[in-house]
Structures are given as structure tokens and as C-alpha cells.
Amino acid sequence: xxxxxxxxxxxxxxxxxxxxxxxxxxxxxxxxxxxxxxxxxxxxxxxxxxxxxxxxxxxxxxxxxxxxxxxxxxxxxxxxxxxxxxxxxxxxxxxxxxxxxxxxxxxxxxxx
Numbered sequence: 600x601x602x603x604x605x606x607x608x609x610x611x612x613x614x615x616x617x618x619x620x621x622x623x624x625x626x627x628x629x630x631x632x633x634x635x636x637x638x639x640x641x642x643x644x645x646x647x648x649x650x651x652x653x654x655x656x657x658x659x660x661x662x663x664x665x666x667x668x669x670x671x672x673x674x675x676x677x678x679x680x681x682x683x684x685x686x687x688x689x690x691x692x693x694x695x696x697x698x699x700x701x702x703x704x705x706x707x708x709x710x711x
Contacts, residue, residue, distance in 0.1 A: 613642075614687070616663055618652045620680035622673075631672050638667040653685070660684045664691050664711055681708070 618639065622631055639646075644654035656663045664682055673680065679694035681701065690708040692701065702708055 613655045613657050614660060614663060615653065615655050615685040616660070617683040617685055618654070618667075618680065619650065620668075620673075621678065623677035625677075627674075631674070631678075634672045635667060638672070660687070660689045660691055661711070664693065668693055 620635070622628055622635075639652050639654050642655045642657075644652060646652040656666075658666065660682065668680055673693065675694050677695055679692075679696050681690065681692050683690045688707070690705050691711050692708055693711040702710075
């Protein structure tokens with residue numbers, strides 16, 4: 600269960616990211632989830648719904664994605680994530696998306 604973290608106003612140069620992800624439940628699920636959550640929770644964050652997270656991070660979106668979802672945390676063959684920068688409007692997707700309507704709804708979404 601994801602619990603509430605505190606998100607205060609964005610500080611200069613920081614990104615505010617909305618993240619949704621789904622990990623395949625396999626033998627490495629708990630370890631991968633723990634590592635991803637540790638990266639997301641490195642700064643101010645919110646995750647009360649359990650299916651969506653918001654956090655602040657000092658890096659641009661592509662660097663944020665690389666830090667939070669590296670291959671040892673995230674298996675692109677079975678996991679999925681979408682990340683939105685709430686300040687710049689940029690968006691990224693990663694993993695095995697099956698419903699490509701996402702790209703019709705968010706045409707500026709870039710696939711990593």
C-alpha cells in the first residue's frame with residue numbers, strides 16, 4: 600500500500616511528475632517495487648490512491664525516467680509506465696503497452 604507523502608510548492612528547477620505504473624507480479628516484483636518506490640520517494644511525493652504517484656525531482660523528464668525505471672527496476676517486456684511532467688507538459692511511456700489509444704489521446708507522448 601502506498602501512503603501519503605507531503606508535496607509542497609515546486610522549487611526552482613525541479614520537475615513535478617505524475618507517474619502511473621504497473622509491474623508484472625513475478626519473483627522479482629517486491630524488489631523492483633521497493634527500488635522504484637525508493638527512487639520516487641527520494642523527494643516530496645504523494646501516493647494516497649495507490650495507483651498514481653506525484654513527486655518532485657531535480658532532473659528533466661528523461662533523466663528522471665532513466666533514474667526511476669532502469670532495467671534492474673523495470674522490465675520493459677512486461678511492465679508499463681506513463682510519466683507526465685506537470686510543469687512542462689512533456690510525457691513519456693515505457694514498457695509493454697497494449698492499448699495504443701494512449702498515443703491518440705496524448706499525441707505529444709514520447710515512447711522511451
